[in-house]
Amino acid sequence: EVQLVESGGGLVKPGGSLRLSCAASGFTFSSYSMNWVRQAPGKGLEWVSSISSSSSYIYYADSVKGRFTISRDNAKNSLYLQMNSLRAEDTAVYYCARDSSGYLGVVDYWGQGTLVTVSS
Amino acid sequence: DIQMTQSPSSLSASVGDRVTITCQASQDISNYLNWYQQKPGKAPKLLIYDASNLETGVPSRFSGSGSGTDFTFTISSLQPEDIATYYCQQYDNPLLTFGGGTKVEIK
Numbered sequence: 150e151v152q153l154v155e156s157g158g159g160l161v162k163p164g165g166s167l168r169l170s171c172a173a174s175g176f177t178f179s180s181y182s183m184n185w186v187r188q189a190p191g192k193g194l195e196w197v198s199s200i201s202s203s204s205s206y207i208y209y210a211d212s213v214k215g216r217f218t219i220s221r222d223n224a225k226n227s228l229y230l231q232m233n234s235l236r237a238e239d240t241a242v243y244y245c246a247r248d249s250s251g252y253l254g255v256v257d258y259w260g261q262g263t264l265v266t267v268s269s
Numbered sequence: 270d271i272q273m274t275q276s277p278s279s280l281s282a283s284v285g286d287r288v289t290i291t292c293q294a295s296q297d298i299s300n301y302l303n304w305y306q307q308k309p310g311k312a313p314k315l316l317i318y319d320a321s322n323l324e325t326g327v328p329s330r331f332s333g334s335g336s337g338t339d340f341t342f343t344i345s346s347l348q349p350e351d352i353a354t355y356y357c358q359q360y361d362n363p364l365l366t367f368g369g370g371t372k373v374e375i376k
Contacts, residue, residue, distance in 0.1 A: 184365070186313075193354075193356065193367060193368075193369050193370040194305075194307075194313065194356055194358075194367040194370070195367065196358075196364070196365040196366065196367065199363065199365070206363070208363045208364055210364065211270065211364075244312055244313075249315075249318070252318060252319075252360075253360065253363070254301070254303075254358075254359075254360025254363065254365050255303055255315065255318045255319075255360060256303070256305075256313075256315060256358075257315050257324070259312035259313055259314075260312065261312060262312060
């Protein structure tokens, strides 16, 4: 069974940093591209970042480019999101999500999400 | 970036009704369009990919159509368990974008 378990969320002050982690299991992690998608309270879904299976290709939404860094450790079956210079508008549930095999951008599995709150 | 415009933003229908949601892309995205269902407090679930392909295990009352810039998502006979918010999402461009969502309620 595919499982994606996020951790690392919490309360942080504006300008602060946080590192999210996602532990993957139930599939060959090193063969899949992965994504972070967020959802502000009561709002819609917003794609944040994607990373290819071997980390060769990395993409960011304009809203986080230069502040967030996505990475992965295939030996540890883990995905990460380093978030710096956090702003109030970064407050959201952050989902770790897997791309379907052979379909980059088709997200077929999602974690349960971790809440990040940016507030003084 | 490619903008995705979804309508309506909410709708109310009776059990058994046919429900239709539209999604318009700001440029031609061929058939690189997905539809997701999100129930309150839950993660989204993939329903349809490539504009019209039903994900494994998804009931056949859900369907999708369209190509280019205009797409349609249909629930042929609304069921109580279909109460959720539905999102379209393009993947023609690696900078993925979602529509604003359509909240479906029971009348």
